[in-house]
Amino acid sequence: GQNIDQPTEMTATEGAIVQINCTYQTSGFNGLFWYQQHAGEAPTFLSYNVLDGLEEKGRFSSFLSRSKGYSYLLLKELQMKDSASYLCAVRDNYGQNFVFGPGTRLSVLP
Amino acid sequence: DSGVTQTPKHLITATGQRVTLRCSPRSGDLSVYWYQQSLDQGLQFLIQYYNGEERAKGNILERFSAQQFPDLHSELNLSSLELGDSALYFCASSPSGADTQYFGPGTRLTVL
Numbered sequence: 229g230q231n232i233d234q235p236t237e238m239t240a241t242e243g244a245i246v247q248i249n250c251t252y253q254t255s256g257f258n259g260l261f262w263y264q265q266h267a268g269e270a271p272t273f274l275s276y277n278v279l280d281g282l283e284e285k286g287r288f289s290s291f292l293s294r295s296k297g298y299s300y301l302l303l304k305e306l307q308m309k310d311s312a313s314y315l316c317a318v319r320d321n322y323g324q325n326f327v328f329g330p331g332t333r334l335s336v337l338p
Numbered sequence: 339d340s341g342v343t344q345t346p347k348h349l350i351t352a353t354g355q356r357v358t359l360r361c362s363p364r365s366g367d368l369s370v371y372w373y374q375q376s377l378d379q380g381l382q383f384l385i386q387y388y389n390g391e392e393r394a395k396g397n398i399l400e401r402f403s404a405q406q407f408p409d410l411h412s413e414l415n416l417s418s419l420e421l422g423d424s425a426l427y428f429c430a431s432s433p434s435g436a437d438t439q440y441f442g443p444g445t446r447l448t449v450l
Contacts, residue, residue, distance in 0.1 A: 261438065270340065270428060270441035271381070315381065325394045326371070326439065328381040 230254045232329035234316055239335045240306055248301045248332045250316030259319040262290050262301045265331065266312045274301065274314075303334075311336045341365065342442035344429050350448045356417040359445045363410055363431030369393070370412040371432075371439060372404055376425040387412055388434075419449045 231253045240246040252260070259278040263271035277283055277292035277299060289302040301314055316329040341364035351357055363370050372384040374397075383396035387406035398404075401419075406412040416423060426446050430439035 268426075270443050272340070272441070273438050276438060317381075325386070325396065326383060328373075328383070330380040 230318075230320070230327045232316055232318060232327060234314075234329045234332045236330070237333045237335070239337060242306055242308060242336055242338050244306050245302065245304050246306060246334065248303070248314050248316075248334065250299045250301070250329055252297050252299070252316070252318050252327075252329075254318050254320055254327060256320045257294060257318060260290075260292055260299050261317040261319070261326075262288075262299075263315040263317065264312050265315060271315055306336045308336050308338065310334065340440040340442065342429060342431050342440050344427075344442035344445050346445060347443065348446050348448075350450065351419060352450055353419055353421060355419050355449075356415065357419065357447065359414040359416070359427050359429075359447075361412045361414070361429030361431075361442055363412070363429075364440055367431035367433050367440070368410065369432045369434065369437075370406055370410070371430040372398075372412070372414050373428040373430065374425045375428060375444075376422075381428070384414070416447070421449050423447065424449045 233251045262274040265271040275290040282291045287304045292299045313331040313333045315331045343362045345360045368389045371386045374382045384398040386394040390406050404414045426444045428444045429442045432439045
């Protein structure tokens with residue numbers, strides 16, 4: 229079966245660093261994606277990992293460990309506009325199906 | 339703006355009715371995905387089309403159907419609507435069907 233777990237909610241302070249974890253158990257693996265979604269809006273792509281290690285993209289970084297079925301999204305220098313839900317998604321072994329986690333709602337406080 | 343368009347933006351209808359949601363993918367993208375997102379659930383994958391052919395099927399009810407036309411736009415048909423079908427319906431597109439997905443703005447369906 230397919231299962232992706234993320235914390236439901238997180239709170240952090242403006243200017244701080246926050247790490248959002250994602251664990252997955254899927255029937256296959258062909259890449260992990262992170263999306264940001266503001267309330268009532270469409271998800272937007274943040275990052276993609278297919279090999280183990282860290283991918284850095286400005287204030288956002290994403291890490292993957294395939295052996296552990298684990299990823300995290302690291303957000304640095306938090307801004308108020310980063311308050312949103314962050315969705316972890318896994319592409320299955322056949323590359324045809326995407327499974328999304330429940331999302332982590334991040335609140336950035338002043 | 340992702341380049342994916344969806345119409346209508348809002349739709350209000352009654353139980354038992356039938357509606358059609360439309361999606362135009364980004365220029366050049368061959369694959370279209372449909373998702374449902376309700377308040378108490380995350381994104382639920384419904385169905386994927388690639389260049390006119392059904393490629394993958396997720397948690398799509400039998401009352402729902404979709405197709406992708408030769409010009410690559412797609413339609414999601416929802417019939418015998420129930421109150422629980424009220425949700426945001428997103429369409430996403432990708433170049434090949436195994437890439438990053440670009441989401442449209444969504445259609446908010448309200449069933450009364």
